[in-house]
Amino acid sequence: MNKITAQFQNKNALITYISGGDPSLEMTEKLIYKLQNEGVDLIEIGIPFSDPLADGPVIQEASQRALKAGTTLKKLIAKLDKIQNRVEVPLILMGYYNSILNYGEKEFARDISKAGISGVIVPDLPVDERADLFKYLAEFDISQIMLVTPNTSEQRLKKISAKSSGFLYCVAHLGTTGDDQQGIYPELETYLNRVRKTAGELPLGLGFGIDGPEKAKKIIDYSDGIIIGSALIKVIQAGNNEDEMLNNAGQFVKSIKSKL
């Protein structure tokens, strides 16, 4: 079975997002171990980008901190490559298409495969766009996790779920990441039932705007897993030093897991 799909077996998966290199690649490494020890099922690592147009302010700022610290995609992949023997939880890279295009699509697929990365999410690369990336990810056996949104048509849903592997990323509302003003999409149940009918066996991960345990509890019955990014980054940022930051991350994951 696909390494990512396996993480959804017999449980609600918790998927957490952190921004690679925020505020340093050393801290990213420590956070990965911490999240792994707390029992997170999948970890998404954001590739920092100057113009992250699907992201709200929290992840925008996280990207900026990472870039200021000199993080590049090359350095990020090198770091993940170096620590791969200590990481058991599957890692997923999430980034904008320009970063990958600039790196070289084939080189990217090859290098992240060597670094032990299991999946890739590219929020600004729709299923029907021309991109060699799709081909190379398949060639190197890396899952391409695609996104659907509450307003995705049936026709597109079919195409997207056919092309997605690992899981299907269901965006919880119309908006950017970390937008907790939006609330939960009012017809969440209908939306996810509709997606499930088309997606079949593919697990459904729900993300965008899930800001803590309360919201997690309300929605967990509808999906197979939840994705938390901005809310986690916020609590990490609230720490005054590295230990506090790691500790905050651990406490936060515990509080979410208790609701799953």
Next chain:
Amino acid sequence: MSRGYFEEFGGRFVPETLMPALDELEEVYLALKNDPEFINELKALLADYSGRPTSLYYAEQLTKYYGGAKIYLKREDLNHTGAHKINNTLGQILLARKMGKKRIIAETGAGQHGVATATVAARFNLDCKVYMGAEDIERQALNVYKMEMLGAEVIPVTSGSRTLKDATNEAIRDWVTNVENTHYIIGSVVGPHPYPEMVRDFQRIIGDETKEQIKEKEGRLPDYILACVGGGSNAMGIFYPFVEDKEVNLIGVEASGKGIDSGQHAATLTAGRVGVLHGSKSYLLQDDDGQIIPAYSISAGLDYPGVGPEHSYLKSIERVKYHSASDLEAIAAFKLLSEKEGIIPALESSHALSYLEKLAPELDQDQLIVVNLSGRGDKDINNFKKIREAEKDE
């Protein structure tokens, strides 16, 4: 539906949330494009509301000054709101109305597109928000007052480089969030399909009129057409009807700011590499890691690190030649036109005008040059202090 590519450039690189809106826009646009009722309504608005056709003016004094080719100016500065931008916003507001959208958003750099959008939103009684970089708000205060007077809300954007690129990011984020009731009026031939094609079609009236007018005045097509290029809408507008007329040389002029070597410029086609920004694949200013480099130009309307995908295509097939002009060259052209012809041009258009110095004297007196005077310079007057400082630094 077509995929919106000009060979390798263009496409639709956007979050999935926007796909239904782009499909709907494309469908409505393609349906209305050839609908006589839509065509007539737009034509009437362009004529009676904006004052089209704009004139093709023989700049006799400027021609004498350079002593070479005969110079004509396509007077887009005479449009309502002072620039070519309204050609596009009038078209798009009619589409928004057709789609039943209640809310309009736009990005703006120099504020010309913001004013043109606020204007049509007022005319059609739609709610309007304009995203504008905090830096540009300072540089273009006059246009901010105008937009507010017209009832639009101007939202300062403080993320990133605080200019047009960041205002565009924020507008896209707003659209992702409010896509069900909102139409995003993009101001240039950039963005995801169908925008580059649609905005070009709304702007081609500049070139269509020019063709007719020059034939009437000179009995033939011009030898050269010059236009400034930021995102590239005024240039696409005047170039497009001439693309098949191979005898007409088309020249786009980008902003080289303080010089290409200084790193402070906006010369995307001259110094950029192919990448993806704001929904389409085109030339971009980016670093080794693929991060977008903030553009720089004294003119806020050219201060953009991307360029329309069709320009990238026209460059790749060498149909259009792209050059660049610096801040100081643009300022000199700005003054020269004011003094010689009594026309104060926008700093954006001054970049195109500045190329005359290299071109006009080299040509024979029976050769013809048309410069697209895309906007008027009133908005830049209060920048004059900064302009003088820039000259002192020389």
